[in-house]
Amino acid sequence: xxITIRKIAKDLRIAVSTVSKAFNDSHEIxxxxxxxxxxxxxxxxxxxxxxxxxxxxxxTKNIAVVLPEVADSFFSNSINGxxxxxxxxxxxxxxxxxxxxxxxxxSILRELRSGRADGILISVSTGIAMDSAxxxxxxKHIPLIFFDRVCEGIDSTKVITDDFESSxxxxxxxxLKGSRNIAFLAFAEEASIIRQRLAGFRKALLDFGIGSxxxxxxxxxxxxxxxxxxxxxxxxxxxxxDGVIASVEKLAMQSYSVCRDLNIVIPDKLRVVAFSxxxxxxxxxxxxxxxxxxxxxxxxxxxxxxxxxxxxxKHKVESIVLPSVLYERDSTS
Amino acid sequence: xxITIRKIAKDLRIAVSTVSKAFNDSHEIxxxxxxxxxxxxxxxxxxxxxxxxxxxxxxTKNIAVVLPEVADSFFSNSINGxxxxxxxxxxxxxxxxxxxxxxxxxSILRELRSGRADGILISVSTGIAMDSAxxxxxxKHIPLIFFDRVCEGIDSTKVITDDFESSxxxxxxxxLKGSRNIAFLAFAEEASIIRQRLAGFRKALLDFGIGSxxxxxxxxxxxxxxxxxxxxxxxxxxxxxDGVIASVEKLAMQSYSVCRDLNIVIPDKLRVVAFSxxxxxxxxxxxxxxxxxxxxxxxxxxxxxxxxxxxxxKHKVESIVLPSVLYERDSTS
DNA sequence: GTGAAAGCGCTAACAT
DNA sequence: ATGTTAGCGCTTTCAC
Numbered sequence: 001x002x003i004t005i006r007k008i009a010k011d012l013r014i015a016v017s018t019v020s021k022a023f024n025d026s027h028e029i030x031x032x033x034x035x036x037x038x039x040x041x042x043x044x045x046x047x048x049x050x051x052x053x054x055x056x057x058x059x060t061k062n063i064a065v066v067l068p069e070v071a072d073s074f075f076s077n078s079i080n081g082x083x084x085x086x087x088x089x090x091x092x093x094x095x096x097x098x099x100x101x102x103x104x105x106x107s108i109l110r111e112l113r114s115g116r117a118d119g120i121l122i123s124v125s126t127g128i129a130m131d132s133a134x135x136x137x138x139x140k141h142i143p144l145i146f147f148d149r150v151c152e153g154i155d156s157t158k159v160i161t162d163d164f165e166s167s168x169x170x171x172x173x174x175x176l177k178g179s180r181n182i183a184f185l186a187f188a189e190e191a192s193i194i195r196q197r198l199a200g201f202r203k204a205l206l207d208f209g210i211g212s213x214x215x216x217x218x219x220x221x222x223x224x225x226x227x228x229x230x231x232x233x234x235x236x237x238x239x240x241x242d243g244v245i246a247s248v249e250k251l252a253m254q255s256y257s258v259c260r261d262l263n264i265v266i267p268d269k270l271r272v273v274a275f276s277x278x279x280x281x282x283x284x285x286x287x288x289x290x291x292x293x294x295x296x297x298x299x300x301x302x303x304x305x306x307x308x309x310x311x312x313x314k315h316k317v318e319s320i321v322l323p324s325v326l327y328e329r330d331s332t333s
Numbered sequence: 334x335x336i337t338i339r340k341i342a343k344d345l346r347i348a349v350s351t352v353s354k355a356f357n358d359s360h361e362i363x364x365x366x367x368x369x370x371x372x373x374x375x376x377x378x379x380x381x382x383x384x385x386x387x388x389x390x391x392x393t394k395n396i397a398v399v400l401p402e403v404a405d406s407f408f409s410n411s412i413n414g415x416x417x418x419x420x421x422x423x424x425x426x427x428x429x430x431x432x433x434x435x436x437x438x439x440s441i442l443r444e445l446r447s448g449r450a451d452g453i454l455i456s457v458s459t460g461i462a463m464d465s466a467x468x469x470x471x472x473k474h475i476p477l478i479f480f481d482r483v484c485e486g487i488d489s490t491k492v493i494t495d496d497f498e499s500s501x502x503x504x505x506x507x508x509l510k511g512s513r514n515i516a517f518l519a520f521a522e523e524a525s526i527i528r529q530r531l532a533g534f535r536k537a538l539l540d541f542g543i544g545s546x547x548x549x550x551x552x553x554x555x556x557x558x559x560x561x562x563x564x565x566x567x568x569x570x571x572x573x574x575d576g577v578i579a580s581v582e583k584l585a586m587q588s589y590s591v592c593r594d595l596n597i598v599i600p601d602k603l604r605v606v607a608f609s610x611x612x613x614x615x616x617x618x619x620x621x622x623x624x625x626x627x628x629x630x631x632x633x634x635x636x637x638x639x640x641x642x643x644x645x646x647k648h649k650v651e652s653i654v655l656p657s658v659l660y661e662r663d664s665t666s
Numbered sequence: 667g668t669g670a671a672a673g674c675g676c677t678a679a680c681a682t
Numbered sequence: 683a684t685g686t687t688a689g690c691g692c693t694t695t696c697a698c
Contacts, residue, residue, distance in 0.1 A: 002448070004675055015685040020677060030683060047447040051384035051393065052675035055690035060384065062427070062449075070416075071409040071612075079403050083430050092449060094395070095428045097416050114380040115335065115691095116395075116425065256616045279404075280611065283589045285618030337691055348669040353693060363667060385691035388674035448675095669698075674691105681686070 003046050012040060023048065054115075063306060064117040066096045066108055068125045068149070072249065073277035074295045075123070078147065081299025082121060089307050091118075100188075100222050102127040106134045112142065119143040119306045121299075124151055126188030126222070143309045147302040148293070150192045157309075158319045159302040163193050166291045166324040167200030168207075170245055170273045173289070175208050177332050179243025179271050183216040185231070185251040197247050197275065216241070220251060227251065231258045235270075243332075246274035252288060271332040275324075287329035294322045336379050345373060356381065387448075396639060397450040399429045399441055401458045401482070405582065406610035407628045408456070411480065414632025415454060422640050424451075433521075433555055435460040439467045445475065452476040452639045454632075457484055459521030459555070476642045480635040481626070483525045490642075491652045492635040496526050499624045499657040500533030501540075503578055503606045506622070508541050510665050512576025512604050516549040518564070518584040530580050530608065549574070553584060560584065564591045568603075576665075579607035585621060604665040608657075620662035627655045 005023075009016040014033065021029045022037040054060045065082055067075045079095065086093050094117055098105040105125050112120055120142060128135065131153030138144055139156045147159040174182055184201045186194055198217065205211065218234050220227045231254055235241070246252035252274030256266070264270050266286055273289040274281075281288040301320055309315050338356075342349040347366065354362045355370040387393045398415055400408045412428065419426050427450055431438040438458050445453055453475060461468065464486030471477055472489045480492040507515055517534045519527055531550065538544065551567050553560045564587055568574070579585035585607030589599070597603050599619055606622040607614075614621040634653055642648050 002675095005677095006675070016676080017678080017686075018684055020675095021684090024677085028683060033683080045446075047443070049388070049448050049675055051387055051448070052690090053677060054384055055382070055388070055675085055692090056677050058690085070403070070412050071406065073404065076404040076409050079428070080430070083403075083428070093428050095412070095416075095426050097413070110380070113378075115382050115384070253613060253616060260616075278613065280586060280613045280617065283586060283593075283617050284613065285616060285620075287618075335691095338693095339691070349692080350670075350694075351668055353691095354668090357693080361667060366667080382691055385674090386693060388676090388691085389693050391674085667698105670696090672693105672695085674693090676690090677688105679686100679688085682684080 002049070003044050005046075005048070008037065008041055008044070008046060012037065058115060058118075060116065060118055061090060062092045062094055062117040063303070064094045064096060064112050064120045066098060066105065066112075066120060066122040068098050068100045068123060070095065070097060073279060074148070074249070074293055077277055077295035078123075078299030078302075081296040081301075082303040084296075085300055085303040085307065091307065098125040100125040100127065106132075109134050109138045113138055117142075119145070119310050121145050121147060121302050121306055123147055123149040124191075125149070126191045126194075128190075129153075130192065143306055143315065145302050145306050145309075147298050148193060152192050155317055157305050157315075157317050159298050159305065159322065160192075160319070161293045161298065161322050161324045163196035163324070164200040164203075166326065167197040167245065167275075168204045169200075169326055170291050171201050171204035172208065173326060173328065174243040174245070174271050174273060174332060175204070175210065177243075177267075177271055180210060181216070181240050182210065182243040182245065183218060183234070183238070183241045185218045185220055185244060185246045185255065187220050187248040187251055188222070189219060194247050197245070201245055224250070224254070227254055228258065231255060232261065235259065235262055235264060241270065243271045244273075246272065246276070249274060249276040249278060252276055256284065256288075266331050267333055273326075273332055281327070282329060284331075286331050289329045289332040290327050291324050292327055293324045297322050335382070336377050338379075338381070341370065341374055341377070341379060345370065391448060391451075393449065393451055394423060395425045395427055395450040396636075397427045397429055397445050397453045399431060399438065399445075399453060399455040401431050401433045401456060403428065403430060406612060407481070407582070407626055410610055410628035411456075411632030411635075414629035414634075415636040417629075418633055418636040418640065424640065431458040433458040433460065439465075442467050442471045446471055450475075452478070452643050454478050454480060454635050454639055456480055456482040457525075458482070459524045459527075461523075463487075463525065476639055476648065478635050478639050478642075480631050481526060485525050488650055490638050490648075490650050492631050492638065492655065493525075493652070494626045494631065494655050494657045496529035496657070497533040497536075499659065500530035500578065500608075501537045502533075502659055503624050504534050504537035505541065506659060506661065507576040507578070507604050507606060507665060508537070508543065510576075510600075510604055513543060514549070514573050515543065515576040515578065516551060516567070516571070516574045517578045518551045518553055518580055518588065520553050520581040520584055521555070522552060527580050530578070534578055557583070557587070561587055561591065564588060565594065568592065568595055568597060574603065576604045577606075579605065579609070582607060582609040582611060585609055589617065589621075599664050600666055606659075606665055614660070615662060617664075619664050622662045622665040623660050624657050625660055626657045630655050
């Protein structure tokens with residue numbers, strides 16, 4: 001059996017409440033007994049059960065991080081950001097993966113209403129409506145903060161990046177480098193980030209008078225194999241396309257593979273810029289120009305916001321925008 | 334206030350124990366009342382508090398995954414493997430990052446004795462002794478399974494890969510391709526995996542009569558900036574080196590950067606093979622030959638083993654070895 | 667088949 | 683300053 005507060009009390013012949021108060025550093029306990037208790041506890045290696053107290057004060061010191069996936073440099077770095085502040089606040093991080101499956105995401109959120117964690121940090125998967133009833137409902141019961149991929153229609157705190165502007169800038173960059181026929185590889189148009197990036201793309205085409213050809217928006221799917229074929233077809237059949245915006249990392253990788261197969265030389269024949277946090281971007285062949293999201297900072301900011309809410313209950317809904325940065329490399333030279 | 338079992342009992346004018354039993358599908362409850370209770374519960378959206386029961390039966394349905402880092406393709410993929418089985422078993426995954434800091438790792442393990450999670454899956458950080466007292470102690474109190482980076486001296490279940498053999502094979506591969514002066518970039522020699530990989534390296538040099546020159550083992554540090562300088566010096570000063578084994582992904586990336594700076598052409602002047610799970614390995618310049626660990630499977634296997642222990646208490650200590658595979662690419666052609 | 671009551675480990679009134 | 687007691691939400695004997 002584990003050692004409990006009650007056992008300590010018995011061993012020391014004092015009341016459990018005294019022991020409890022000693023641990024909570026209550027001022028109504030004499031320094032002397034406090035010391036005695038702490039020392040004894042340390043000697044028997046006492047570690048409080050975190051969930052016993054949680055029953056009363058409903059604080060587990062756990063937070064849930066809900067993500068589409070983890071094997072992705074954006075998400076893994078945002079976990080780093082979240083963890084960096086969780087550690088300092090004494091919180092524990094639970095990770096939930098939705099694998100871009102709305103049904104799975106909903107069931108995770110439903111479960112999270114149980115009180116398993118005190119708050120939620122979420123980046124919604126594609127297919128989740130911008131006013132998802134489940135997300136709205138859950139956020140009413142437990143502090144929930146969206147980051148990166150948000151439900152725009154729900155009035156909850158959000159931490160996002162300037163997708164519209166950075167997409168606009170990426171397109172302008174391609175145009176300045178000489179591209180005139182630019183394609184946008186859209187991953188799941190329902191996602192907030194993709195909508196924004198697509199809007200920035202269209203606005204740039206318009207502003208620079210390149211003409212927005214709807215055919216230049218390639219609607220990709222969730223399936224890697226399908227996308228590969230899709231992209232192969234697209235690039236084979238549209239050889240006037242001389243610039244491409246990959247709206248997510250995966251699509252950039254696939255574009256590289258496809259171009260290699262098709263002997264399309266980047267950037268000579270096709271310039272590529274991708275929304276990506278890949279550490280290896282500079283080592284690719286050719287080095288990849290990226291729009292890089294402040295993943296770590298977004299995670300850190302979202303976590304800070306959540307702990308602010310958790311610690312003093314006052315929930316001022318806010319929307320924070322952290323800028324992405326364009327790293328110019330050889331794929332657009 | 335949240336809806337509880339007690340409220341349901343009151344609303345339905347029955348005893349709490351009856352409600353509890355209904356949820357646990359007890360046979361001593363009539364189908365009729367069971368139905369009534371379940372329906373009512375669903376209608377009011379009842380979700381049991383997971384930690385209330387945990388006080389009695391000490392089962393939280395949480396497992397802790399302790400890792401050196403998460404922004405690494407091996408670890409993120411092993412999380413995927415772990416999650417894939419946790420989901421089917423109804424377990425929740427808590428992620429702890431040690432950042433290769435033994436002190437941090439020990440404090441995490443200490444905390445984990447609190448009962449916050451039912452079991453632990455851990456890949457130890459460098460600097461942790463192979464017979465770490467803390468790890469040994471914790472594993473006596475709570476099911477703990479090592480994966481990949483283990484404490485060899487502790488008698489606990491482990492899931493590893495064939496580091497010695499795959500390292501040996503990687504060296505042989507370099508030799509067959511023509512390399513005669515092979516260096517080993519060692520990341521933290523204390524780590525179990527590095528020791529094994531180093532041993533495989535030395536054995537191969539011996540077997541093929543290439544002569545093991547201790548100077549060819551570069552002891553790298555945890556610090557990226559330091560390593561960059563270290564490697565730059567090494568490659569500048571040792572231009573007879575014509576093959577290199579990067580014992581971890583990071584060191585491969587740094588070698589690529591260094592070679593680019595030094596105008597060392599891979600593989601003409603230097604062949605490179607790296608222990609790595611990088612998805613982009615094939616897209617690098619040049620495509621990188623890798624020894625790839627079965628990350629997903631290792632996570633999945635470790636999790637299955639843990640749930641086995643958790644579910645029927647019988648703990649037969651075992652050591653499972655899953656093979657890595659060598660992907661030959663242009664960096665060693 | 668259903669209910670009453672004790673108790674899991676802890677906190678927080680409320681005494682003393 | 684210290685002790686008593688009543689829960690938190692649930693499970694689990696043990697009665698009925």
